[in-house]
Amino acid sequence: MDYFFLGISVFLACTVEMIEALTIILAVGTSRDWRSTFAGAVCAVATLVIAVLLFRPFLQRAALEQNSEIIKNLWLIAGSLILIFGLQWLKKSILRFTGLLPIHNENTKYERVRQQATKTHRSERKRIDYYAFVLAYKGVLLEGLEVIFIVLTFGAVEGNVDLGIKAAAIAFLFVFLLGLALHRPLARLPENTMKFAVGIILVTFGTYFATRGTGVIWPRGADSIGGLLVFYLLMSLGLIALIKSERSKLSTQKSQ
Amino acid sequence: MIMQYVSAFFKFWQDFIIGEDWTIAATVVWGVALIFGLVGAFVNSWYLLPIIIAGSIGWSVWGVLASNLKSTRVSLMKMIISKLLRKTLWLPMAVVIITPLVAYQLNSNVSVPMSIFLLSVTLNFFVVTMLALITSPLYRIRPLSVSLVSAFMSVWLLLDRVQPRLQELATQIDAKPYLSRNLMVLLLIVVTLSALSWLLRISLE
Numbered sequence: 030m031d032y033f034f035l036g037i038s039v040f041l042a043c044t045v046e047m048i049e050a051l052t053i054i055l056a057v058g059t060s061r062d063w064r065s066t067f068a069g070a071v072c073a074v075a076t077l078v079i080a081v082l083l084f085r086p087f088l089q090r091a092a093l094e095q096n097s098e099i100i101k102n103l104w105l106i107a108g109s110l111i112l113i114f115g116l117q118w119l120k121k122s123i124l125r126f127t128g129l130l131p132i133h134n135e136n137t138k139y140e141r142v143r144q145q146a147t148k149t150h151r152s153e154r155k156r157i158d159y160y161a162f163v164l165a166y167k168g169v170l171l172e173g174l175e176v177i178f179i180v181l182t183f184g185a186v187e188g189n190v191d192l193g194i195k196a197a198a199i200a201f202l203f204v205f206l207l208g209l210a211l212h213r214p215l216a217r218l219p220e221n222t223m224k225f226a227v228g229i230i231l232v233t234f235g236t237y238f239a240t241r242g243t244g245v246i247w248p249r250g251a252d253s254i255g256g257l258l259v260f261y262l263l264m265s266l267g268l269i270a271l272i273k274s275e276r277s278k279l280s281t282q283k284s285q
Numbered sequence: 286m287i288m289q290y291v292s293a294f295f296k297f298w299q300d301f302i303i304g305e306d307w308t309i310a311a312t313v314v315w316g317v318a319l320i321f322g323l324v325g326a327f328v329n330s331w332y333l334l335p336i337i338i339a340g341s342i343g344w345s346v347w348g349v350l351a352s353n354l355k356s357t358r359v360s361l362m363k364m365i366i367s368k369l370l371r372k373t374l375w376l377p378m379a380v381v382i383i384t385p386l387v388a389y390q391l392n393s394n395v396s397v398p399m400s401i402f403l404l405s406v407t408l409n410f411f412v413v414t415m416l417a418l419i420t421s422p423l424y425r426i427r428p429l430s431v432s433l434v435s436a437f438m439s440v441w442l443l444l445d446r447v448q449p450r451l452q453e454l455a456t457q458i459d460a461k462p463y464l465s466r467n468l469m470v471l472l473l474i475v476v477t478l479s480a481l482s483w484l485l486r487i488s489l490e
Contacts, residue, residue, distance in 0.1 A: 105317070110302065112338075113313050117304040120342055129349050174301065236334050239313075243321040245331045257335060264339050272350055 034254075035187050036196040038230040041223045042179050043200030046172040048220060051208040053168035056142035061161035068157070069165030074201075077173045084181050085190050105242025107182045108235050114178060115231025122225035123265055127272040132221055179231065186238040229265065233257045306348075312341040 050070070058066040124130040142164075176197050184190030237247070237254050247253035303310040316337040320330050 109313060109317055113302060113310045116309050116313070116338070116342060120306070120309065120345055123342075123346055124349055127346075127350075129346075178301075232338065236338060239317050240320060240331060240334050243317060244324040245320060246329055247331050253331075260335055261338075264342075268343060268346060272346060276350060 032187065032189060032192055034230050034234065035183050035189065036192055038183065038227050038234075039176065039180055039193045039196040040200045042227045043176045043197040044204055045220055045223050045227070046176050047201055047204035050169045050172040051204055053142055053172075054165055055208065057161050057164050057168075062158040065158035065161040066165040069162040069167075070169045072162075073166045073169035073173060076170060077177050080177055081180065081190075081194060085194075101242050101244065103242070104186055104238040107185045108238030108240075108242055110235075111179075111182045111186070111231050112235025112239050114175075114182070115228050115235050117228075118224050119228030119232055119261075119265060122221050122228055123269055123272070125221045126225070126269045127276065129272070129276075179227075183231070183234065186234065225265070229258065229261050232261050236261075306345050309341055309345055312337060316341075 054066055054070055121130060125132050180190065180193035180197055184193040233254060236257055237251075240247070249256070316334050319337075320333055324330070
């Protein structure tokens, strides 16, 4: 069950981030140079893969440690990081659902990046368009960093970094092939819903493992994760409904 | 120039992990540290972090709502806390604080771990109750319901923990001229029942 949530959360997180990276690649590629854009994207992916390969052996070994103190410390630190990170995603998705933040629109982002890329001067003499390369590299790297963070921390507490890597790879291929087929930003996928789901899962597992790291014993052991998931889901949905009603109530009071 | 790169590097990771609202990260760290301390005092407070998280994210989202409506979170909070202080806050707090002190009085030589335990439980329920009360208007939970449950749980837990010790100290207490076992147990029951009935009466009004 834990591995299922690990796989799902990494897959969804990777899909969301790769959609955003794809938007940048499409915008830069269509307005500048495809070869330089792809080169930047490939270099960014290579950087991320190297980062994972560097940390993977250490985390796998730590998770398999027989020493309970080391395991507890790993749970405490990684669990707290997952929790803080997940709360950011959850908070933003709640704010988007309540209308306090605008919904992420890939088409708008695509136009903005394309216009910015078009304005910047390009030297005709150079083989590589450095602007396109750097923009693609930075975009893919920053979006991919969040996925790597989830893969490494979540994988560390579950003792299975490889599953996270496989889920990320599948999501990457899925988005890449979809983008190749459609050749436009994937604006119609429910991005905020996916971020909400990832946020809930990360906060649930972060809470469970951070508290396990302090030495707390949950009443039903690992089965308590289900209860936590339901609690956070209900809390978030309730918060969305309440914020929406408070917002309309306070707006009415202010206008009177 | 090097310092600029170093500070940019740390700023990047700070934004990446902590994000714009540092209070959420600070609350998580505080919550985990609190639970760590409570576990050290033999209080298995597994329920505490989800409540702290619910309060923290409610507080953070509420702050965005307040700024969005050109109001301040402080003015919204002042309005709610003034209502709470008039009605409900002081009584359950008094119950939560008085009960362990009464239990402590049963034997002036109570051991250090027991005092730490009693103080930890007091602090535990005080924090949980405060958080629940502050966010109760947002979650539409009646503050009195929260206070009632919290005070009841506090007293129940303390009595449950103190009960074996009470039996053990029964003969010693009988020997003290200014304390009588029956009187102290009666006082404890009267305090608890009075507080609960008062809260019940207010909630029914």
